Amino acid sequence: MSQAQLMDGAGLARRIVEETAKRAADLKDRTGAAPCLATVLVGEDPASVTYVRMKQNRSRKAGIESRHVALPAHTTTAELVAALEALSADPTVHGILLQHPVGPHIDERAAFEAIAPEKDVDGVTLSSYAAMSFGLPGFVSCTPGGIMRLLDEYDVDPAGKRAVAVGRSAILGKPVGMLLLGRDATVTYCHSRTADLSSVVREADIVVAAVGRPRLIRGEDIKPGAVVIDAGYNPGNVGDVDFDTAVTRAGLITPVPGGVGPMTIAVLLEQTVTGAERQLGF
Template identity: 65%
Template sequence: MPTRLAQVGHHQEAKREASNAWVLLSTEEISVSADVIDGIAVASRILSDTAVRAAQFAEIAGRKPCLATVLVGDDPASHTYVRMKTNRCRTVGLESKSHRLSQTATTTEVVTLVARLARDITVDGILVQHPMPNQVDERQVFEAITPTKDVDGVTGASFAAMALGDKGFASCTPGGIMHLLDAYGVDPSGQRAVVVGRSPILGKPVGMLLLARDATVTYCHSKTADLPGVVSEADIVVTAVGRPELIKGNWIKAGAVVIDAGYNPGNVGDVEYSAAAQRARLITPVPGGVGPTTIAVLLAQTVDAAESAHSVA
């Protein structure tokens, strides 16, 4: 006889033991109304702690922690993102230095600027906004960032640290995702996690962070056979492909945790939200889910870098 999954107990009481809060029942499948993961609230807690640490650093070091941003080209979304990050720096007591290069900038020009910032002892963290114009080799630019200032977690050294469990900076969106899971009592250990997307700054690193927490991780991409079948077996689904509602709600396993890191025109994520919310236990909205924690982790890691540099100096 077919089986179905149903939640046991009240949602709030069950959060910390959610992985064990589901039992098999007979008859046809039912819908489950998900709890919405509040990324704004989680980010607010990270930023509050960051503001306290930034003030303490400024008192000891005689200057504020400093994030330098590099923006290449005229992409409106990139300008908006950098402005948001600059404003958020101000609200938590960080200094922000903005650098802009033209749409026609070459790889050499961008690398030269980033290398200069890497040598600047008054700069603690470097953020190179991406995507960059097609003629710029992003990887070459990223690798010009000193690993100790790679607060966005985009260098090969940072990825290696995530993969090997060494000390380093996490990519900010993956780092934010782990904060969301922790805030809602989701323990990845022993869980089947499916990551849809394999970008070097989101899909791949979030899989490494989940693996480090003892999840069994499957990466999916454009060549994956039977994507619906793979997703339907996941206890944790992380999407990062930038394709509106690629992941259908009826693919989601009842009781799964859904983290939608996609952001598409019209405030639409990679997941068919309304249908997925009827089956998931926890789900991130778009916007208001993953995005706020990305910026919060960036600023927290800038203070981490400042504290580390000051203790070494």
């Protein structure tokens, strides 16, 4: 059986981060200020702590300063909003990342909306989402933005193709569908209530799996030669795509790990430097 070409997200992410680090260094040379990403964490969930630490490490390596705001688990919505508003107003902070989920007692949407749009480098605010949907300037959600960069890297032009987003979350499924629509794909959204998911996915020239169900999409669901993007995260480094069977049908496929994952942080860092450049009038 033929084997799909692997889409090397790790390699592309590395090149984006290198380029970002050059821009960060250049910015610091010319303005004296390094780009600064504020990370905000509520509580001490171990996975969230790990994610935030990873983002801080990657930032540092790219010449981006981190400002960490650690808030106790019992932080209220009002307290979190106040902290985010303070960062939004602080001219030495250029990007703000609220690690989420934030816990059920907090109004996450209210917290996101306290992030100034020009510092929303994680692309989580309502206005960032809408701007992305309408093709207006602004920051994109990082994972969807990373997926589009991967498609470009492998010369996949979505125009006129059928694309299927499996999943409809606010930070992944919905925005990636909107970005693909903006690039002239015919876009279908699938989800848990979709009848006969396999047959819908089989229509797709481009599949983005973004639902968080291990190995939901199998080889037999893939149109031969399709581009398969696995944006699922499940325990044990398992994606939403059953890689072993899908790789024999797809034309291009992202591995897990090393596919979409590294792109998310690369786009976060890149957008942070872009935000800093704009805010510093560079």
